[in-house]
Amino acid sequence: MNYLTATKNKKYLMYISQNYSYAILRPLQAQILAHGGEVRWFLAGSEVNPDFLTTDEPRLRTIKDVKNWAPNITFIPGNIVPSFIPGKKVAVFHGFNSEKRSSEGNRGHFTIRGCYDLYCTQGPNTTTRFKELAKQHGFFKVTETGWPTLDPLFSNTSNNPYVSDDPRPTLLICSTFSRKLSLAPKLYEQIKHFSEQGKWRILMQFHPKMPVEWVNKYKALSNENLTFIETDNVLPLLQTADVMLCDTSSVLLMFLLLRKPVVTFCNQKPLSHLLNITDADDVEAAIEHALTKPTDLMQNIESYCQELHPYTDGQSSQRVLNAANEFLQRNEKLKPKPLNIIRQLKMRKDLNYWGW
Incomplete structure (x- = not known):
């Protein structure tokens, strides 16, 4: 009714x-x-x-x-x-x-x-x-x-401030704030390398409770390849990116609902809808694999989304x-x-x- x-x-x-x-x-x-x-x-x-x-x-x-x-x-x-x-x-x-x-x-x-x-x-x-x-x-x-x-999230992106004509794939990096679960302290050297390498356009956004020391360290990496963003609305970032690198933060689930792949680092429950890795040296290869949108992974993402949030209207x-x-x-x-x-x-x- x-x-x-x-x-x-x-x-x-x-x-x-x-x-x-x-x-x-x-x-x-x-x-x-x-x-x-x-x-x-x-x-x-x-x-x-x-x-x-x-x-x-x-x-x-x-x-x-x-x-x-x-x-x-x-x-x-x-x-x-x-x-x-x-x-x-x-x-x-x-x-x-x-x-x-x-x-x-x-x-x-x-x-x-x-x-x-x-x-x-x-x-x-x-x-x-x-x-x-x-x-x-x-x-x-x-x-x-x-x-x-x-x-x-399911509306058009015409006013999205993060849409760019940069031809490179866009990688969104998000992290939870818990030191035990956060990728921020564990993947700093790898992400610093990515920011210098320039292979991808990188957007970064952390949980608002992230310790300020890590926020400042990552802000300092900002250059033409990496943009650190503080915002109360993460949805435009999710719409913009091709692949996400994350840990256990629930923001990754919103990204999956756009039927896009997520690479997780030491996720606590790495089921088949995620590309989970536990070795920092494997991050780059996992992101490259995710960008190919492998068929089996995308099918698993679709099945998971139907259980998580079937509404796309x-x-x-x-x-x-x-x-x-x-x-x-x-x-x-x-x-x-x-x-x-x-x-x-x-x-x-x-x-x-x-x-x-």
Whole structure:
């Protein structure tokens, strides 16, 4: 059933704590505004830069402001949200399940923290597990929608600032921030060689939590062959590149959805849709092989994408908005969420809020 018309005159809060969340939620914001709803942004913590807000994106600066505005629905692309934030709380995820183990001994992507009323999942390989967890816990619902972040990924690239007439293949290098998992400390000499060699046009983009020492080291390599880019929107980079070199960062999964090959260095779960290597000396040959788009690899990528995120219509934002409105309208009786007293106290302290 179409619940998009229910958007009109409703209030939707975008609750974010990282800069990459802007790109995740803006396609959803566009759908809300197009269907007559109101949007406000709340920036939690010191790691999100308010300068990324545009002049037509109103910000609520305090929890009191949020409570006075009283959103009907709050969208969160992070792991946690305080219980005192108003509105039905909808998880839209900050990345794909990249198979990294969490410190809690569970797969981090599927850790249930007791914060959400509705999870909008990205594809079959996460929906199935979340539906099992919903049945087990009883205090949240699950709807498969696709991921709003990717709607612009499947649009044209006419305004892409990274498109170039450079005839060389474009290599995109991305990395996670964990020293144990990151390729940055381990492949520095190889990447420095590539920047001097000039065989490829290289674009580099790191996770925002990457230690500044490594950001600066790689920035120093910048020349006519290598460009280091700091951005809150990685999608144009993904559209531009021919091949990606990565480690375990979930950004590689978005690249695969464009049906492009990824070379991974010491990936924790190197399945057949990746070209994984464990020896730094093999990086160059693996990239060259990936550029040929071998048939078996491309078939494996296609099969994986159908499980990960089968939607390529650029309308996941509409499905998320529809699912959230349906959840609000049906007002189905669920079990109460756990109190999470310690976590709630910590969030109150972090946000310096002690009211009700």
